[in-house]
Amino acid sequence: MNLALTRRKEKSQPGDWVLRGTSILFLVLIVIIPLVVIFQDGLREGFDSFWYQINLPIARSSINLTLWTSALMTVINAVMGLITAYVLVRFEFPGKRLVNAIIDLPLAIPTLVTGIMLVILYGPQQALGGFLIEKLNFRIVFAPTGIVLSLLFITFPFVVRTIQPVLEELDRSQERAAATLGASPWTIFRKIVLPALILPTLGGSLLSFSRAVGEFGAVVIVAGNIPLRTQTAAVYVFSQVESENRLGASAVSIVLVLISFVVLFVANAIQKYWGAHR
Amino acid sequence: MSIQLENISKYYGQQVVVNNVSLEIKDGEFFVLLGSSGSGKTTILNIIAGLVQPEKGKVLLHGRDVTDIPTQKRRVGFVFQNYALFQYMNVAQNIEFGLEVQKVPREARQAKRDELLELVGLVGLGGRMPSQLSGGQQQRVALARALAVEPEVLLFDEPLGALDAKIRMELRRSLKRIQQKSEVAAILVTHDQEEAFDLGDRIGVMNFGRLIEVGTPRELYENPKTEYVASFLGSANLLLGQIQGKKIRIGAEAFSIPETTLDLASNDRAQVLFRPEDVDLAQEGDQLAGLSLGKGKIIEKEFKGTYEHLRISLPAIQGVRAIAPTTPYGNPGFIVEVNRPPEQSAVLPLDVGNEAYVGVRRMHVLSHPGLNFLVVTDGTLRSQSALAMGGYMARMAHARLTLLGIGRDLSKIDDHLIEARKQIGSGMAALQVQASPEGFQTAIAQTVEKQHYDLLIFGWRPSAGYEQIEQALSRGEHHLLLATQPVGKLSKALICLASGEPGKDTVLFAGRLLRHMGAEASLLTVIPDHYPNDVPQNRINRFLTDGQQSLARFGVTGNTMIKHGELLPAVQEEMQNEDYDLVVLGAPLPERQGSVDLSAVIGPIISSVENCSFLIIRSQHYQRLNQRFGRER
Numbered sequence: 025m026n027l028a029l030t031r032r033k034e035k036s037q038p039g040d041w042v043l044r045g046t047s048i049l050f051l052v053l054i055v056i057i058p059l060v061v062i063f064q065d066g067l068r069e070g071f072d073s074f075w076y077q078i079n080l081p082i083a084r085s086s087i088n089l090t091l092w093t094s095a096l097m098t099v100i101n102a103v104m105g106l107i108t109a110y111v112l113v114r115f116e117f118p119g120k121r122l123v124n125a126i127i128d129l130p131l132a133i134p135t136l137v138t139g140i141m142l143v144i145l146y147g148p149q150q151a152l153g154g155f156l157i158e159k160l161n162f163r164i165v166f167a168p169t170g171i172v173l174s175l176l177f178i179t180f181p182f183v184v185r186t187i188q189p190v191l192e193e194l195d196r197s198q199e200r201a202a203a204t205l206g207a208s209p210w211t212i213f214r215k216i217v218l219p220a221l222i223l224p225t226l227g228g229s230l231l232s233f234s235r236a237v238g239e240f241g242a243v244v245i246v247a248g249n250i251p252l253r254t255q256t257a258a259v260y261v262f263s264q265v266e267s268e269n270r271l272g273a274s275a276v277s278i279v280l281v282l283i284s285f286v287v288l289f290v291a292n293a294i295q296k297y298w299g300a301h302r
Numbered sequence: 303m304s305i306q307l308e309n310i311s312k313y314y315g316q317q318v319v320v321n322n323v324s325l326e327i328k329d330g331e332f333f334v335l336l337g338s339s340g341s342g343k344t345t346i347l348n349i350i351a352g353l354v355q356p357e358k359g360k361v362l363l364h365g366r367d368v369t370d371i372p373t374q375k376r377r378v379g380f381v382f383q384n385y386a387l388f389q390y391m392n393v394a395q396n397i398e399f400g401l402e403v404q405k406v407p408r409e410a411r412q413a414k415r416d417e418l419l420e421l422v423g424l425v426g427l428g429g430r431m432p433s434q435l436s437g438g439q440q441q442r443v444a445l446a447r448a449l450a451v452e453p454e455v456l457l458f459d460e461p462l463g464a465l466d467a468k469i470r471m472e473l474r475r476s477l478k479r480i481q482q483k484s485e486v487a488a489i490l491v492t493h494d495q496e497e498a499f500d501l502g503d504r505i506g507v508m509n510f511g512r513l514i515e516v517g518t519p520r521e522l523y524e525n526p527k528t529e530y531v532a533s534f535l536g537s538a539n540l541l542l543g544q545i546q547g548k549k550i551r552i553g554a555e556a557f558s559i560p561e562t563t564l565d566l567a568s569n570d571r572a573q574v575l576f577r578p579e580d581v582d583l584a585q586e587g588d589q590l591a592g593l594s595l596g597k598g599k600i601i602e603k604e605f606k607g608t609y610e611h612l613r614i615s616l617p618a619i620q621g622v623r624a625i626a627p628t629t630p631y632g633n634p635g636f637i638v639e640v641n642r643p644p645e646q647s648a649v650l651p652l653d654v655g656n657e658a659y660v661g662v663r664r665m666h667v668l669s670h671p672g673l674n675f676l677v678v679t680d681g682t683l684r685s686q687s688a689l690a691m692g693g694y695m696a697r698m699a700h701a702r703l704t705l706l707g708i709g710r711d712l713s714k715i716d717d718h719l720i721e722a723r724k725q726i727g728s729g730m731a732a733l734q735v736q737a738s739p740e741g742f743q744t745a746i747a748q749t750v751e752k753q754h755y756d757l758l759i760f761g762w763r764p765s766a767g768y769e770q771i772e773q774a775l776s777r778g779e780h781h782l783l784l785a786t787q788p789v790g791k792l793s794k795a796l797i798c799l800a801s802g803e804p805g806k807d808t809v810l811f812a813g814r815l816l817r818h819m820g821a822e823a824s825l826l827t828v829i830p831d832h833y834p835n836d837v838p839q840n841r842i843n844r845f846l847t848d849g850q851q852s853l854a855r856f857g858v859t860g861n862t863m864i865k866h867g868e869l870l871p872a873v874q875e876e877m878q879n880e881d882y883d884l885v886v887l888g889a890p891l892p893e894r895q896g897s898v899d900l901s902a903v904i905g906p907i908i909s910s911v912e913n914c915s916f917l918i919i920r921s922q923h924y925q926r927l928n929q930r931f932g933r934e935r
Binding site: 195197198200201202203204205206207208211215216219220 | 351352353372373374375376378379380382384386387388389390399400403404444447448450451453
């Protein structure tokens, strides 16, 4: 009897249908149709042409550059984000609130502006940039390093902000217990604190990775648009649109969409696994 | 000794959370720290474990001073209320963690782990994750984990607090068994009195950071020394009687005091404790077994399963005041709590509204009289200082507190007293409220004649002049606290001892008061320039050292200072050097009419020194003179 009661669904009102229909329609119009269109456009001349387009040396190099710069940035971001979050939660220092507020700043600054800031700082005509090129032969602007730097700037908040709340809610008594059992602070961090932070770190890193893969504004300014050297996938797509190679643009776009899909899927799986094992 | 604490104090900002606690725990002993939340008991545990650093005092474990040694090297086993199991490790890994850290070889580790799993009754659950265990099982794992490293002492922070009643009982028994088996000294912190009685070889009762009393469960229940412990452990009936020779009087009757409490002087007031189960009820007065309290009326009756609980309202007895349970406002008599086993209820069935004679089979006199404060308030801004300071000090010293509202318009004063009561808040030993339409002097005289007070507190500003102070000193035996600051706070006191005045009592009462606040003291003596150089210096030095030692006996740390010249500039100079919140002064001796003249010494000081309150202490010599003058009057 009880089972039957709980299983019975609430009767839908006509208003509910309108609400549901509206939201689904909106999703289809805004997200799904454009996605379908890009796939349809990229594959309209068959899979072979698609494959040909993405295997053009310029296209391949742009996809590779995108992947490795984003990956390098993600690793740096994971480590530094973890350290930053730990310092922000566990230590007291003057100006902590200010630092905490500044972390969100990259989210608010247009990425184009980010690119310009880095060019002004590291450009070969500038003091610092000139010094690095002349004395150390270390080029930042119009080089992959610039791409990594601008991606780091843009995605900095992602890892910090996913770890911070977890660390704040972490029960300190586990660490205290470990201390009474003779564990050194480093052992406590490694064995007690870190396991709790691995998943949020991974989640935040993947988020920053997927954000980095599609970055255009900052990269086009800092790295320029040099095919085979500093042209990332997003910039390549833009240049193909400019030169009216719509098939090439769509094909590489599909690759970008697929990368984002995979990353989102993995991130979701991690979140789910994490939620189940808390 | 397994654990020794020497004069441990811990402050969080201005607030003292552990106040000068000293404690010794023998090898293999199970010691329970009992207190309400916020009493500082968990902080003590954390201090022993090294998780919290004390501001003052030393921690010794097996004779080794570990005060400055990190937690990791103290060899303490700590069991937390929320279990604190490592959530990303399974049960076996949890238990082995401490051994792994110490680099114990795998086989030895596993052997120890299996032994412990058996000890705590969790064989076969080594592979489970903590989240797959019940609360009771988790706490068993936590215990095994703490025992794995073979600690020198075991610390339990409310380990059973989060469990339901049945599991709690079960785990309590195995806790005791395992501790006895391991022969390691243990301290358990709890607010559960039953748990404390059940587990503790000895119990220490804590309140507001102070360790109030230590003893076996039986000692503390049957023969408590303090009112706090008497009323904290079980329910208590407490009356205030008067000592006469070797007997104590309760109204018309008197009974002998047990030998142990004979250090009470004749004519002192003493608190008498009897437990609800010590009360005898009878139809007729002559059927009572012990001392009779008269005929009372049953106002409440509760069935408690194994016994019956009654509340009986009794008419007032001349010269006797009830401390606990508190009597409702306006009730002139007092109330007695009674527990009766079913056999007695069967012989003499009683219902609400019935009357019966009330007797007491067994009584216990508290040897510690406790402090009694009177705060005078008239609703003005100045009185706020008195309420703030009086409330703070009474709470810290666990003193009984009476609020005396003075004003022509009694209804207005009543409103003010209700507000004042709210402001003072809960956590008082006892709080009474009185109102008087009389003037300041008469109202105080009437109040202190009815009852003895140790300290009279009222708000004072230099603009008010000395008249009220002189009036307040004209009667009674109380000392005086002039509250001038709007906040209750006392962390450093300057005790001024003018040479040639009987300062001993000043130091003693100041010490008795200051120790409750965890405050420090400086003893200052000023030698006038016209004194011959060599003779008094020695004597004054000795006097100051004696004073310092007396303070130390109360656990109050103090330094001494000798200055030359006039008293007032010397005090002012010292006030600039240090941040004192209280200046302690001896009251000048009364003149033949019993009046006091403040203008010579105290007056100039209290009207020119700012940002602190003043404690004016009357010496015994003063009180003797006052009594003599009183008689001559």
